[in-house]
Amino acid sequence: MATLDPQVSDLLASLSKVPPAQPWDVPIADYRAAGEKLVALGGVPxxxxxxxxxxxxxxxxxxxxRIYRPKGAVGSLPGVVYFHGxxxxxxxxxxxxxxxxxxxxRGGFSLVSVDFRLAPENVFPRAHDDATDSFCWVSDHAAELNIRPDALAVAGDSAGAMLAASAAVGVQDRATGASVRAQGLLCPVLDVTLANDSVARHEHAPLLSRRVLAWCVDQYFPDVExxxxxxASPLMRPSLAGAPPAFVLSSEIDPVADDARQYSAELEKFGIGSEHQEFAGMPHSFFLLAGVLEQGERAILTFAEKLSDLLR
Known part of the structure; x- marks a missing residue:
């Protein structure tokens, strides 16, 4: 049976002194504000x-x-369009x-973080459309952003990773001339039918339980069909042929752990290069707690290096 890393257990013990409100018990504005307060656990900017x-x-x-560029970098850099979880x-x-x-x-690339539209005010497919359209926008404006249009990736974490994976194929479907060189996915949610075994296996996981995951899905996908x-779900695509190569990083104690494994395997089945790395003893989105979790810091470095390699 999987066990939590000791650092995670200590962190959870400290956080339990002020139990977080469940999202269905508070107004959506309060739930969002609570998420903003977790920023301090990420470390020093x-x-x-x-x-x-x-x-x-x-x-x-x-x-x-918001665009990020390493200080002192010269010339056009590879770029990453990023969607938050x-x-x-x-x-x-x-x-x-x-x-x-x-x-x-760490990756030596420019990164554009996108403030896409949120549910429940905006339901499917609005965030998906935002992801694909924003990638195309960055590609069209690559010169003024000092980004190489031939070395442009999508990336994201959790729900944002679903948007990234969807944009990776959605851009190609539109035939706009934009091209996705690579995709980087962190603890991705890739099947919102919640059918994978890990959803039941880790239904009471810390930081993301099955019930919270299902509630979030209900907000963005009110139409079950x-x-x-x-x-909607990249794992529902009958074929991933033509998708860009990927690096997929996941956590072991996570309801969506199997999404990462299955997606990486599906890419390889269609001849797409994909590397999957799982961090033992870690819960969902642990990399956002890199200020207090050593494995979170290591995950960020690994992800940055792997994505950089795919772009060069």
């Missing part, structure tokens, strides 16, 4: 990168975004600022 906020004007709406209902440019800084500096569509 890396100051070795230049950071700028800007706005993407997309068809019918505008999205906020948060169960489709919370998360922001701020909650993932520490992570995005580290990835940019859409959850089985290939457009």
């Amino acid at each position: 890396n100051s070795h990168c230049d950071v700028r906020d800007f706005v993407m004007d997309l068809p019918g709406r505008s999205l906020g975004a 948060g169960g489709f209902v919370r998360g922001s440019l701020e909650t993932h600022d520490v992570l995005c800084r580290e990835l940019s500096v 859409t959850r089985q569509s290939a457009a």
